[in-house]
Amino acid sequence: MTNRPRRIASTATLVLAASALTALPSSAAESPSVPAPPxxxxxxxxxxxxxxERPEQGALAEELATPDSEQARNVAEIIQHVRPDVLLVNEFDYDETGASPRLFQDNYLSIAQNGAEPIEYPYVYSAPVNTGVASGVDLNGDGEAVTEPGTPEYAEDAFGYGIFPGQYGMVVYSRYPIVTDQVRTFQNFLWADMPGALLPTDPGTGEPYYSEEALEVLRLSSKSHWDIPIDTGRGRPVHLLASHPTPPAFDGPEKRNVARNHDEIRFWADYVTPRAGSYIYDDQGEAGGLAPGSPFVIAGDLNADPNDGDGHPEAMTQLLEHRDIVDVRPSSQGGLGAAQRQGGANDEHEGDPRLDSADFADEPGPGNLRVDYVLPSRSLPARGSGVFWPTVDDPLFRLTGDYPFPSSDHRLVWVDVVRP
Incomplete structure (x- = not known):
């Protein structure tokens, strides 16, 4: 999920929780959660x-400046075990100096964590996001446009929920070259410029929830949408389509976040459909969607489960049932075990818990959900996939655990595809 309080411990609690588990064996060779190389x-x-993400601007860079963050070490070890070639990281505060991504590489990914092999990513992409960027208008309907960072009221009037610019940002790490001169970003695309957008209305009056003034500036992306071509060395680049839509929660009867989540996901469905994305324009003013026939991978925490949770019932079907997209259905036994062990809302879910990728509060709460996706185009045959969610008897369970989490409330999702 993102943007609001959730089941994750403080840094101090994370250190204690991880320390309590270090008595377990840590050998990756004994863990069925570690995939074979592609x-x-x-x-x-x-x-x-x-x-x-951190509660203050600059706090993440300060924390990553030393190799002592227990949470970052656990996150890095997970990445070292799975060894993605191309990795999208969500909820990683944007740093306009580029310090945070570099520090995470130098002080964590490049250092062996509990015997795991270091991993090097020579290519990194990061860019501004809408979270914590002041809109200058009243977006939460309280009658005031808050423009001073640092409070929840400011966050609710920002283009995307964040108490400072760049909170909950994104970064891409790649072992293959990024074709930087062909990257397209869509941070500034206006929600009202999407034909047939699900702009919310006040259910009591039927009137638009947002004022005309707000709709003139309100951007679709709560963070951003990125089209990042990756040169895999076989001629045609693979377009990584990265985003992190707002969670369909924390709103009122108008369900503005449910609607926005749906349309942030719809953006990619239109973008990869010939002619359907003709209305789209990027931050450089170039119009149109992805060139027909281009191989792509849609990735990110999309904050929508196709069967359970509070999202729009058709949000994910726009992608999962798209004719040019293949749902490989990455899974884990750990997700199944967690749902059975935790109960609560999980007992009422319709979806297969082996497909879950996030461990959310069970009572009250939505329970564990499938919200993180790697969706290749039909032109990219998939050869393997998984969700890194160890079972309780797995020596690497210490990296994910139960609440309070030693790493994240989300799980890493991976898919192997044949290079085009």
Whole structure:
């Protein structure tokens, strides 16, 4: 999820929780959660909401400046075990200096964590996001446009919920070159410019929830949408389509976040459908969607489960049932065990818990959900997939655990595809 209080411990609690589990064996060779390497002509794409956002601007960079963050070490070890070739990280505060992504590489990914092999990503992409960027208008309907960062009221009037600019940001790490001069970002695309957008209305009056003034500036992306071409060395680049839509919760009867989540997901469905994305424009003013026939992978914490939770019932079907997208259905036994062990809302779920990728509060709460996705285009045959969610008897259970989590409330999701 994102943007609001959730089941994750303080840094101090994380240190204690991880320390209490270190008596367990840690050998990756004994863990069924560690996947075999991808084949010689395959690329491993992955998404991971790492929950590395922090409550103050600059706090993440300060924490990553030393190798002492227990949470960051656990996150890095998970990445080292799965070894993605291309990794989208959600909930990683944006740093305009680029310090945070570099520090995470140098002080965590490049250092062996509990005997796991270090991993190097020579190519990194990061860019501004809408979270914590002041809109200058009243978006939460309280009659005031708050423009001073640092409070929940400010966060609710920002383009995306955040108490400072860049909170809950994104970063991409890649072992393959990023074709930087062909990257497209859609941070500034206006929600009202989407034909047939699900703009919310006041159910009591039937009037638009947002004022005309708000709709003139309100952006669709709560963070951003990125089209990042990855040169896998076989001629045509693979377009990583990265985003992190707002959670369909924390709103009122108008369900503005449910609607926005649906349309943030719809953006990619239109973008990859010939002619359907003709209305789209990027931050450089270039119009149109993805060139027909281009291979792509849609990735991110999309904050929507196709069967359970509070999202729009058709939010994920826009992608999962798309003719040009393949749902490989990455799974784990750990997700099944967690749902059975935790009970609560999980007992009423319709979806297969082996597909879950996030461990949310069970009572009260939505329970565990499938919200993190790696969805390749039909032109990219998939050869393997999984969710890194160890079972309780797995030596690497110490990296994910139960609440309070030693790493994140989300799990890393990966898919191996054949290079085009």
């Amino acid at each position: 084949g010689a002509h395959e690329v491993r794409f992955s998404t991971f909401n790492t929950a590395l």
